[in-house]
Amino acid sequence: DAKTTQPPSMDCAEGRAANLPCNHSTISGNEYVYWYRQIHSQGPQYIIHGLKNNETNEMASLIITEDRKSSTLILPHATLRDTAVYYCIVRSADDKIIFGKGTRLHILP
Amino acid sequence: DTAVSQTPKYLVTQMGNDKSIKCEQNLGHDTMYWYKQDSKKFLKIMFSYNNKELIINETVPNRFSPKSPDKAHLNLHINSLELGDSAVYFCASSFLQGDGYTFGSGTRLTVV
Numbered sequence: 175d176a177k178t179t180q181p182p183s184m185d186c187a188e189g190r191a192a193n194l195p196c197n198h199s200t201i202s203g204n205e206y207v208y209w210y211r212q213i214h215s216q217g218p219q220y221i222i223h224g225l226k227n228n229e230t231n232e233m234a235s236l237i238i239t240e241d242r243k244s245s246t247l248i249l250p251h252a253t254l255r256d257t258a259v260y261y262c263i264v265r266s267a268d269d270k271i272i273f274g275k276g277t278r279l280h281i282l283p
Numbered sequence: 284d285t286a287v288s289q290t291p292k293y294l295v296t297q298m299g300n301d302k303s304i305k306c307e308q309n310l311g312h313d314t315m316y317w318y319k320q321d322s323k324k325f326l327k328i329m330f331s332y333n334n335k336e337l338i339i340n341e342t343v344p345n346r347f348s349p350k351s352p353d354k355a356h357l358n359l360h361i362n363s364l365e366l367g368d369s370a371v372y373f374c375a376s377s378f379l380q381g382d383g384y385t386f387g388s389g390t391r392l393t394v395v
Contacts, residue, residue, distance in 0.1 A: 217373050220383030273326035
């Protein structure tokens, strides 16, 4: 079973920051938090990952709480092409990535 | 120059047939995976191979047999296809315990 909990859907206005929350209260000390997204029927796309510190790349920022029990993915300026299902995943020590139901993000024009 | 390529993209076949899906990655990754996405859109891991060695084998019927001739290829062979095997199958690759997976574009299998 997935070790994460996400809201099933969210809306965000185009051009605004999209903040996607994720709870992973049972995460272990050496487990990373990964974010992927799946646009329509394409293969999932890696976005970002982190362990303890906040991370930023060209796609997004990842904010992890100090107790590591939750995190937020931030898309700074959402566009219509960011409409997708976003998955928050805890990568286990045995390298198994278990996908949950994800959050369906709708970007509104 | 696709990073992870799967063939075929679509596969329609009759119950009872045997079929294979091929996957190749040119990223130099040492680990490859097969995932199944069912009609409810759940993505479930089936297998993973590291340097041609099986390291994850989830509860998958033994009609499904992965084969890794080298670390750049992981093929999925399915015997005696059933209606419930209809799904989209995704291949992926990564460095073991490294960065994120790179997924292929999927193979939509329809069993009729």
